[in-house]
Amino acid sequence: MQKYRISGGQLIGMMFWTIMGTAIISLPVLIGHHAPRDAWAAAVLFTIGGIGLSLIVGALANRFPRRDFVVYSQQVLGTWMGKLLILAFLVWLFHTMGFVLWQIANFISLSLLPKTPIVAIMAILLLPSVYVVFDGIESLSRCSQVIFLPTIIIIYLLYLMLIPDVNLENLLPIFGDGAANIFRASITPLAWAGEIMFVVFLAPFLNKAGNTIKYPVITMVLIGFGGVINELFYTAVFGLLRQHSSNPFYSLIRYIRPTAFVERYDILFVTINLLGNFVKLSVFLYIFVLGLSQLMGMKSHRPLTLPSAAALLLSTNYLVNSPNELVAFLDTVFPLYTIPLLYGLPALVLLVAAIRRIK
Amino acid sequence: MFGTIFRKNKSVSNKAAQAVQMQRFSKDLNKNIKYIQQVLSKCCDLESRPIRIGRNRQINARIFFIDGMVDAAFMATNILEPLMLLEPGDDCGLEIHEEIFNSLLPAGTVTIEQSPNMLVTRLLSGGIAIVVEGQEKAFAVEAIGWQERAVEESQTETVVKGARAGFVENIRVNRSLIRRMIKYPGLKFERLTVGRITNTEVNIAYIEGIVMEGLVEKVKERIERIDIDGTANFGMLQEMIDDSTFSVFSQSYSTERPDRACSCLLEGRVLIIMDNFPFVTVVPSVITQFFQSAEDYSTKYLIASFVRLLRFIGLNITVLLPGLYVAIFSYHHEMIPTELLKSISQAREQLPFPIFLEMLVLEISFEILREAGVRLPRPVGQAVSIVGALVIGQAAVAARLVSPPSIIIVALTAIASFTIPIPEGSDAHRLLRFPVLLAAGAFGLPGIITAWLMLLVHLSGLRSFGVPYLSPVSPFSLSDWKDFLIRVPSSFMKTRPIQTGKSNIRRQDNGKQGGK
Amino acid sequence: MVKKALALLAIIPILLLPSGCWDRREIEDLLLVGAIIFGKSNVSDTEQYRVSFITTKPSSSGGEQVGMSEEGGAAQAAMQWVASSYGPTLEEAMLKFSIRSPRYIYLAHNRIIILEETVAKEGISEVVDFLVRAEDTRLRNYVLVIKEDISDLLKSIPEFEDILAGELFSILETSIGEGDYHHPSDLNIIAQGILTKGQDPWAPVVETFSADQAAGRDAGRSVIIKGTALFRADKLVGYLDAEETQQFLLLKGLANTGIYYIDSNGEKISYRYEYARTRRKLAVKDGQLNVDYDITLKGLLQEVHFFSNLSKAEIDSLERALSVRASTALLETINRCKELGSDALGIGRLIHARKPEIWKEYSKNWYSIYPEIDINVNVKVQITGTALGSKPIVPKASE
Known part of the structure; x- marks a missing residue:
């Protein structure tokens, strides 16, 4: 299973878009709902939480270098407990993947292909992801590496283009929304940051084992930086209007002042986002298939790829009924079970391993 | 055609050896001669001549050669003359072949063959076979005198400032x-x-x-x-x-x-x-070969880098431009400036076909023209393909079948495909633009992205003799970028490409520019 | 087995091709709307929304386009297509176009939104909400208000661009760096203005007028942009004329160049500033809130007709005179805003930003407190030069 080694840079490339892909689409609405002017502060909290989790995750990976998480967590927590928790995680993963796929397809539908049925969009989104997961971690890491650098450069170019429209006064009064609101606004983002714990699954593939802490931390810093800038811009350009937009990212990119050759940039940025979401979807699918195959003790993850994808496609039918419902769900219910699972599981394994002195 | 003849077909090779196999030469000269003649029966270009080795000794021998493949003059002076006119030493007896080999064959490449089939092979490779009485061995002397092409300039890879030599068939x-x-x-x-x-x-x-x-x-x-x-x-x-x-x-x-x-x-x-x-x-x-050409090293680094970047753009145009054109003008009209939209809209008034179909037909026609152009005799070929393209294009536009922008796009794509320096690369990319076009026609920009991603995934997993195809992009190796899309000055090219040259990475000493 | 499944998956896209795919639209099937006009009118005794489009109609002359500028006005009129439709709701009014237009209504290239007085006076929040929600329109669209009846507007002929919408757009765009008679206001500003307490929307006003007879053409009407409309929350409350607009834009920090002139001995001296910096300060003095505008202007004297030399003392006195002139004009505009009851200057927002605790009290009845707020203007005029000429050109005194 671990023939191929990935480098730290590839790991960062994979994890960055895994979290950012839909964070960029969905989080601003949720944050803006509670704290429109101080959204950036919520983003800072999100970064801090993420870094905290990265430290835990890194320490855990360092403790068990080159061992599969599924295997050693069963060792640490006991076979049944371990299997149960891993299964819970996989169920969470499948469920989340479902509405992640829906979110991405919805965004594409909203911006590029309004009349195409969502199922068709989801099918073509899944196609390259299935292919890359089937090929294995080697293809996945290389693709992510290729995609990573150009896409974030272009995305940050976007913000450069909006600088003339920034009205810093919109951010005042600082902390005018109140600390309580800021905390409330950062809860769902913290759940999103929990996805950094996927690193435990990918850590066995790293070429330099035992040095795993810095990669998730670097990734979180990059994401956090991006997130803070995002929120700053949304508020600075739109003021209170950001609460009234169902997709601030999209509104923002549509607002860019027309330039000489390309008048409207929204399609460019939706494309970039689509590439990033390809990485996200592929990483999710890969971890799901990997985890499931390791849980069942299978040698290779390949046979599970296509059935999982098919199941995913079918399940989205039942998962999401309307975007508003999804937003409300993400705001209230989602963090309640996600944060304990994603933060708790690695922390628990680390703690118990430390207590029982298992190496 | 060659493929059908040279398939793995055991029966063919067996038939040739159906005659009695002779594993080793026999001492009897006639038996050997008969064997060779039998193996090469019905070959009218097989020549043979009996000789007697040694003026005095007069040992019987026979020479075989394939007419047209050997140099007759050489044969006469370096083989026949010494063999027939000189005398092997008296004290050699049965080891006469040693003597012949050492003293009587003043030629460079002489081999002693024990197996008749090997002798025949040598014969067929432009050698002269000498079979001697009483010896279980025979000689094969290389005397190639066939006609071949002189070293001349390569037709497919021309450079302005570089050597004009190209490989030949020999x-x-x-x-x-x-x-x-x-x-x-x-x-x-x-x-x-x-x-x-x-x-x-x-x-x-x-x-x-x-x-x-x-x-x-x-x-x-x-x-x-x-x-x-x-x-x-x-x-x-x-x-x-x-x-x-x-x-x-x-x-x-x-x-x-x-x-x-x-x-x-x-x-x-x-x-x-x-x-x-x-x-x-x-x-x-690996992928870097799509951008490198011999010319890059003869020009200054800035110019070479510029040209390389042009090739990169050309490669992307070849694959993506038709698809992008179709996607943007069929699905994503917001992306282009209003004026452009208006002018293209005017150009497309009253045209019968949707853009997608138009582009597909045009691209296929262009490929047909191109393929046809290859087969035309050289003096006529250039003219006909240019005329064909221009005239057909003009006529189609005038007949309001296609719009001028489409013709421009097709022409641009075609020209861009010629910037790729290796034929394998340009063929591959020319082919790839069709799936991209189809995907664009079906789903617009997400279709193109999907097709592109499939390509990326495929390339990510591809290896060439163990070297990942996408290096130096991924696995990322900064030092290899100095010869990838740009070319740094020669004194900075200190290391070999990491993947292939790992065993001996340093190429030159710390760049002393100018003379050493 | 896997290969079969993959092959199946691959076939799906191919199957989709002949069906024409859901989203594909050929360019020639699009109706490119350039400007949308919203109004209200009485149709068959009910108040209905009236939505009008100004669109491009590509000329179907067939074949290559040879220069078509010979016909001038008439050809240009043919390039443009205008129409109105009525409906009880905005969406319905929009969709009604399809009964007449053979093409798909395509709003993505729309650049101008014009609000008629009829709908502006009643409240634009419905229209703005509709526009923000619509998928095709962008927040970058410029918003204009029109006082008069739109029939004149719809009959106007653009003088430079091919359609009216392009003309309006270009006029607005060139103002951004060039002058201070008007400045575009886009949907973002309007929407934020409606939503934010303490900041009211404003928009330039478009008018038509009779083109010059001397141009030799048939006296069609052309468009100009003159003045600004001020809103209170989402209702139109009044207009500023051209002069006042200049000052208004200077106060908002949007002006780049502008002119002041003073009268001296019957001669006019004009001063053009190239650089303007506007700062606002909030101070609490004796329990009273004070807003101070500090404006710095730097520019050149463009018309100086009678000074024989420009010594430092003269320059200083000119600067002072100009400062007074500017302050007066600015204060007048501020008072006019207060009169109309529109806080388009964003005073409330300033208080909210700098002194949130005071704002908490004020925000409850801001519009009654607003006229009482003490606003001062300090203008500092700097004359940096006299352009290319130095001494004024004056006939020599006859001996």
């Missing part, structure tokens, strides 16, 4: 062209034979100490694994030794220029040279 000449450029004992040529019927000689060339570890063994192993009757075209062999035969991208590339071949050797790559084939194959080959 493998020895090719070897010498390489040796002349690299006068180093570490430059090794290993010989292999491919093809049961054709017995084609294949050489593997590499520089010991520089070549990538394990590569030579891998190449040898893959070539030796090939078990076919024969081939006249290396393309088939290229496919057979590829890591992944099904990919559009070839994992090796060929060049007709010795200077290019030599710089590849210096990078730690391996050359595969095949007799009768003027192209030399280089392995491993």
Whole structure:
């Protein structure tokens, strides 16, 4: 299973878009709902939480270098407990993947292909992801590496283009929304940051084992930086209007002042986002298939790829009924079970391993 | 055509050996002669002549050669004359073949054959066979005198400022062209034979100490694994030794220029040279080959870098432009400036076909024109294809079948595809634009992205003799970027490409610019 | 097995091709709307929304386009297509176009939104909400208000661009760097203005007028942009004329160049500033809130007709005179805003930003407190030069 080694840079490339892909689409609405002017502060909290989790995750990976998480967590927590928790995680993963796929397809539908049925969009989104997961971690890491650098450069170019429209006064009064609101606004983002714990699954593939802490931390810093800038811009350009937009990212990119050759940039940025979401979807699918195959003790993850994808496609039918419902769900219910699972599981394994002195 | 003849067909090779097999020569001269004549029966170009070796001794012998392949003058002066007019020593007795070999055959390449079939092979390779009475061995002297092409400029890879020599069909000449450029004992040529019927000689060339570890063994192993009757075209062999035969991208590339071949050797790559084939194959080959050409090293680095970037743009245009055009103008009209939209909209008024269909038809027609142009005789070919393209294009526009912008896009794409310096690359990309076009027509920009991603995934997993295809992009290696899309000045090219030259990474000393 | 499944998956896209795919639209099937006009009118005794489009109609002359500028006005009129439709709701009014237009209504290239007085006076929040929600329109669209009846507007002929919408757009765009008679206001500003307490929307006003007879053409009407409309929350409350607009834009920090002139001995001296910096300060003095505008202007004297030399003392006195002139004009505009009851200057927002605790009290009845707020203007005029000429050109005194 671990023939191929990935480098730290590839790991960062994979994890960055895994979290950012839909964070960029969905989080601003949720944050803006509670704290429109101080959204950036919520983003800072999100970064801090993420870094905290990265430290835990890194320490855990360092403790068990080159061992599969599924295997050693069963060792640490006991076979049944371990299997149960891993299964819970996989169920969470499948469920989340479902509405992640829906979110991405919805965004594409909203911006590029309004009349195409969502199922068709989801099918073509899944196609390259299935292919890359089937090929294995080697293809996945290389693709992510290729995609990573150009896409974030272009995305940050976007913000450069909006600088003339920034009205810093919109951010005042600082902390005018109140600390309580800021905390409330950062809860769902913290759940999103929990996805950094996927690193435990990918850590066995790293070429330099035992040095795993810095990669998730670097990734979180990059994401956090991006997130803070995002929120700053949304508020600075739109003021209170950001609460009234169902997709601030999209509104923002549509607002860019027309330039000489390309008048409207929204399609460019939706494309970039689509590439990033390809990485996200592929990483999710890969971890799901990997985890499931390791849980069942299978040698290779390949046979599970296509059935999982098919199941995913079918399940989205039942998962999401309307975007508003999804937003409300993400705001209230989602963090309640996600944060304990994603933060708790690695922390628990680390703690118990430390207590029982298992190496 | 060659493929059908030279398929793995055991019956063919068996038929040739259906006659009585003779494993070793017999002492009886006549038996040997009869055997050779039987094996080469019905070959009208087989010539033979009885001689007597030694003025006094008069040992009976026979000479065989294939008319048209040997140099008659050489044969006369260096073989017949000494054999017939000189005298072997008196004290040699049964070891007369030693004597003949050592003193009576003043020629460079002489071999002693014990197996008649080997002798026949040598005969067929342009040798002169001498069968001697009373000896269980025979001699084969190489005396090649056949007609072949002189070393001339390569037709497919022309450069403005560079050597004009190109490889020819004769493998020895090719070897010498390489040796002349690299006068180093570490430059090794290993010989292999491919093809049961054709017995084609294949050489593997590499520089010991520089070549990538394990590569030579891998190449040898893959070539030796090939078990076919024969081939006249290396393309088939290229496919057979590829890591992944099904990919559009070839994992090796060929060049007709010795200077290019030599710089590849210096990078730690391996050359595969095949007799009768003027192209030399280089392995491993990765994505950087799509952007490099020999010309880059003759011009200044800034210009070379600019040209490389142009090639990169050209490559992307070749694959993506038709698809983008269709996607933007069918699905995503917001992206273009209003004025552009208005003018194209005017150009497309009252046209019968949707953009997608129009582009598809135009692209296919262009490919047909291009393929036809290859077969036309040279003086006529250029004119006809230009005229064809222009006239047909103009007429189509005037007849309001297609719009001028579409013609422009097709022409631009076609021209861009010629910027790719290696034919394998340009063919692959020309083909790829069709799936992208189809995807664009079906789903617009997400379709193009999907197609592009599928391509990316495919390339990510592709390896060429163990080297990942996408290096130096991924795995990322900053030092290799100095020769990828740009070219840094020569004094900065201190290291070989990481993947192939790992065993001997430093190329030159800390850049002393100018004279050394 | 896997290969079969993959092959199946691959076939799906191919199957989709002949069906024409859901989203594909050929360019020639699009109706490119350039400007949308919203109004209200009485149709058959009910108040209905009236939505009008100004669109491009590509000329279907067939074949290559040879220069078509010979016909001038008439051809240009043919390039443009205007129409109105009525409906009880905005969406319905929009969709009604399809009964007449053979093409798909395509709003993505729309650049101008014009609000008629009829709908502006009643409240634009419905229209703005509709526009923000619509998928095709962008927040970058410029918003204009029109006082008069739109029939004149719809009959106007653009003088430079091919359609009216392009003309309006270009006029607005060139103002951004060039002058201070008007400045575009886009949907973002309007929407934020409606939503934010303490900041009211404003928009330039478009008018038509009779083109010059001397141009030799048929006296069609052309468009100009003159003045600014001020809103209170989402209702139109009044207009500023051209002069006042200049000052208004200077106060908002949007002006780049502008002119002040003073009268001296019957001669006019004009001063053009090239650089303007506007700062606002909030101070609490004796329990009273004070807003101070500090404006710095730097520019050149463009018309100086009678000074014989420009010594430092003269320059200083000119600067002072100009400062007074500017302050007066600015204060007048501020008072006018207060009169109309529109806080387009964003005073409330300033208080909210700098002194949130005071804002908490004020925000409850801001519009009654607003006219009482003490606003001062300090203008500092700097004359940096006299352009290319130095001494004024004056006939020599006859001996």
